[in-house]
Amino acid sequence: MALTGLILxxxxxxxxxxxxxxxxLGVIYGMMRVINLAxxxxxxxxxxxxxxxxxxxxxxxxxxLVAAPLAVGxxxxxxxxxxxxxxxxxxxxxxxATWGLSLAVVGLITTIFGTTVRxxxxxxxxxxxxxxxTSVYSWFVIAVAxxxxxxxxxxxxxxxxxxxxxxxxxxxxxxxxxxxSPQWIYMMTFALGSALAxxxxxxxxxxxxxxxxxxxxxxxxxFITVLGGGPAIVTGTGLASGLFxxxxxxxxxFTTPVFGQVxxxxxxxxxxxxxxxxxxxxxxxxxxxxxxx
Amino acid sequence: xxxxxPSRRGLLxxxxxxxxxxxxxxxxxxxxxxxxxxxxxxxxxxxxxxxSSGQAMHxxxxxAVDELNAGGGLLGRQVELVNYDTQSTxxxxxxxxxxxxxxxKVAVVHGGITSASREAIRPVFDRYATLYFYNVLYEGGVCDxxxxxxxxxxxxxxxxxxxxxxxxxxxxxxxxAADYNYGQITAKWMGKxxxxxxxxxxxxxxxxLDVTEFAATISKIQQAGPSVVLSALVxxxxxxxxxxxxxxxxxxxxxxxxxxxxxxxxxxxxxxxxSNGVVTSYGYYxxxxxxxxxxxxxxxxxxFGDGLPYISELACATYEGFKLWAEGVKKAGSLDRMKVxxxxxxxxxxxGPSGKVTIDHATHHVxxxxxxxxxxxxxxxxxxxxxxxxxxxTAAVCDLIKEPKLSKQFVxxxxx
Numbered sequence: 066m067a068l069t070g071l072i073l074x075x076x077x078x079x080x081x082x083x084x085x086x087x088x089x090l091g092v093i094y095g096m097m098r099v100i101n102l103a104x105x106x107x108x109x110x111x112x113x114x115x116x117x118x119x120x121x122x123x124x125x126x127x128x129x130l131v132a133a134p135l136a137v138g139x140x141x142x143x144x145x146x147x148x149x150x151x152x153x154x155x156x157x158x159x160x161x162a163t164w165g166l167s168l169a170v171v172g173l174i175t176t177i178f179g180t181t182v183r184x185x186x187x188x189x190x191x192x193x194x195x196x197x198x199t200s201v202y203s204w205f206v207i208a209v210a211x212x213x214x215x216x217x218x219x220x221x222x223x224x225x226x227x228x229x230x231x232x233x234x235x236x237x238x239x240x241x242x243x244x245x246s247p248q249w250i251y252m253m254t255f256a257l258g259s260a261l262a263x264x265x266x267x268x269x270x271x272x273x274x275x276x277x278x279x280x281x282x283x284x285x286x287x288f289i290t291v292l293g294g295g296p297a298i299v300t301g302t303g304l305a306s307g308l309f310x311x312x313x314x315x316x317x318x319f320t321t322p323v324f325g326q327v328x329x330x331x332x333x334x335x336x337x338x339x340x341x342x343x344x345x346x347x348x349x350x351x352x353x354x355x356x357x358x
Numbered sequence: 359x360x361x362x363x364p365s366r367r368g369l370l371x372x373x374x375x376x377x378x379x380x381x382x383x384x385x386x387x388x389x390x391x392x393x394x395x396x397x398x399x400x401x402x403x404x405x406x407x408x409x410s411s412g413q414a415m416h417x418x419x420x421x422a423v424d425e426l427n428a429g430g431g432l433l434g435r436q437v438e439l440v441n442y443d444t445q446s447t448x449x450x451x452x453x454x455x456x457x458x459x460x461x462x463k464v465a466v467v468h469g470g471i472t473s474a475s476r477e478a479i480r481p482v483f484d485r486y487a488t489l490y491f492y493n494v495l496y497e498g499g500v501c502d503x504x505x506x507x508x509x510x511x512x513x514x515x516x517x518x519x520x521x522x523x524x525x526x527x528x529x530x531x532x533x534x535a536a537d538y539n540y541g542q543i544t545a546k547w548m549g550k551x552x553x554x555x556x557x558x559x560x561x562x563x564x565x566x567l568d569v570t571e572f573a574a575t576i577s578k579i580q581q582a583g584p585s586v587v588l589s590a591l592v593x594x595x596x597x598x599x600x601x602x603x604x605x606x607x608x609x610x611x612x613x614x615x616x617x618x619x620x621x622x623x624x625x626x627x628x629x630x631x632x633s634n635g636v637v638t639s640y641g642y643y644x645x646x647x648x649x650x651x652x653x654x655x656x657x658x659x660x661x662f663g664d665g666l667p668y669i670s671e672l673a674c675a676t677y678e679g680f681k682l683w684a685e686g687v688k689k690a691g692s693l694d695r696m697k698v699x700x701x702x703x704x705x706x707x708x709x710g711p712s713g714k715v716t717i718d719h720a721t722h723h724v725x726x727x728x729x730x731x732x733x734x735x736x737x738x739x740x741x742x743x744x745x746x747x748x749x750x751x752t753a754a755v756c757d758l759i760k761e762p763k764l765s766k767q768f769v770x771x772x773x774x
Binding site for chain 1: 397405409481569573577596597606607608623626627667
């Protein structure tokens with residue numbers, strides 16, 4: 066019984082981590098069809114902002130929840146103005162540009178901070194489910210992931226900004242004719258996606274090995290989740306995280322970590338074969354979730 | 359007699375020859391000058407995921423070269439270090455290895471960090487007859503007369519760590535290791551020593567290097583309830599295991615012994631609350647307080663500052679490996695590969711920061727000290743030392759005295 070509870074808790078944690086890793090990417094890709102290959106480095110920058118500002122004496126919560134999204138959001142804003150805005154609609158070019166950006170960011174961070182940095186440890190400590198110890202911090206990770214997904218959904222669904230954003234994504238020319246500046250919306254959306262990546266990096270920093278190349282370990286999972294989710298950003302990313310998170314966690318627990326990774330990739334392969342446009346884009350689920358966000 | 363009528367082609371040819379000769383002249387001259395310095399090659403990752411290991415190694419080999427030059431050099435000549443940053447990329451290892459052997463024509467190459475990189479460049483140096491030193495602790499078994507391995511192998515360290523863990527904490531072990539040749543082979547050695555000590559291995563799990571989530575593993579370990587966790591996890595992604603382990607409140611419940619923890623910079627980067635109590639065994643620790651060790655760390659820190667990562671066995675063995683080679687050259691009185699190899703095979707020894715290091719003829723490995731230490735407040739508390747440990751694992755399969763023509767890595771058949 067306690068073991069079942071523990072496994073369920075681990076699954077929830079694993080899903081939450083996937084949501085954190087992929088939501089920022091989902092916002093940028095889903096809204097603008099820009100494939101941000103530097104997404105892993107955006108996460109890394111979030112982690113570094115948290116670690117460096119916390120070590121400099123900033124309160125850990127402020128460092129994680131405020132400093133990290135703010136810094137990476139501003140960084141994303143600059144990136145959009147300097148590179149991305151010239152490349153909208155040119156998928157291959159944006160991939161190349163963001164890949165170059167990821168190399169540059171890794172190099173820059175290595176130059177400034179070296180290859181290792183003193184990390185921060187997770188607050189709270191552990192708690193027991195039956196006879197099993199697990200981490201209280203995981204509750205926090207789950208809470209942040211849920212809040213992030215709910216926040217993005219609420220903004221898109223109920224605010225004027227969300228309405229304009231959705232309109233721009235559907236038909237930028239018509240939106241422009243109605244007096245909206247698509248340039249402005251793209252910029253804000255890119256900054257929002259970057260900020261979400263920064264927040265995710267910050268929240269995961271205390272339970273990760275923080276190094277300039279940490280982004281590489283996250284990027285594949287984030288992409289698989291976003292592509293598996295399909296066009297509806299929040300619902301798609303959430304459902305894909307749920308599916309992939311559960312499968313890899315259960316496979317890891319009952320077999321080995323190697324097979325856990327294999328199972329995730331297999332699940333993604335099968336799913337893309339059956340639902341080429343992702344969960345919310347094709348098949349029965351696509352029709353059911355056609356109007357979802 | 360025909361009048362001399364140079365053809366156009368002939369004229370062009372002789373002009374080209376003349377010009378070529380004029381251009382080549384300074385090249386030849388420069389070469390003659392450069393021959394005065396002995397070139398020593400170094401292949402280390404100074405950037406990328408393995409960069410933090412390579413930086414400390416690069417620092418100590420530069421220190422060794424500088425000290426040698428300050429003392430008058432080698433065979434009356436100065437020594438010049440030719441280093442290429444292999445950027446944690448195997449492809450660059452092969453490329454630069456050829457460059458060192460064929461273009462720079464170095465007398466010896468020190469380098470390689472991961473076992474994969476060593477196996478990429480060892481054949482290159484065999485082919486082009488270049489002496490090669492691998493100064494890193496590894497899984498053991500390399501048997502190659504053109505190569506010397508100066509780091510520790512499992513018989514020297516794992517064989518100290520595992521018995522200590524079994525005696526101190528109990529007989530049930532849970533092994534977690536990185537999923538590539540080092541982790542796979544080291545896990546086998548761990549299993550062997552656990553059984554030799556009368557213990558049982560509850561499970562052995564391997565982790566690809568990009569795994570960052572360890573919640574499921576932490577649950578499985580608790581389900582098994584071992585008396586000790588033996589870890590051969592590698593790389594900064596795997597550091598997450600120790601943090602998630604501590605976050606789950608497991609650190610004071612089940613102790614961890616590791617063959618890799620702290621080799622890079624973990625002890626400085628993760629909090630004491632996450633690292634305190636982890637026990638490791640290496641051939642050297644920066645905290646070692648012998649006069650030779652203190653003088654060495656002082657010299658390194660004075661030259662390269664406190665920004666340099668931890669001075670681990672990797673950095674120390676690189677320094678000692680270079681010194682061993684220099685002693686070999688002195689004894690041989692020559693840079694010739696065969697003469698230096700034969701000189702080294704006489705059992706040359708140096709007194710390094712870790713203590714006495716002696717070349718073992720039969721295996722081309724070294725007899726050296728091993729230590730046990732416990733992490734305490736971002737430092738290693740060295741609490742046990744084992745003098746003059748022989749590379750018994752490799753010695754069981756490799757005898758270069760009898761079969762000097764061997765050039766392979768034995769995968770030592772550990773009974774599982």
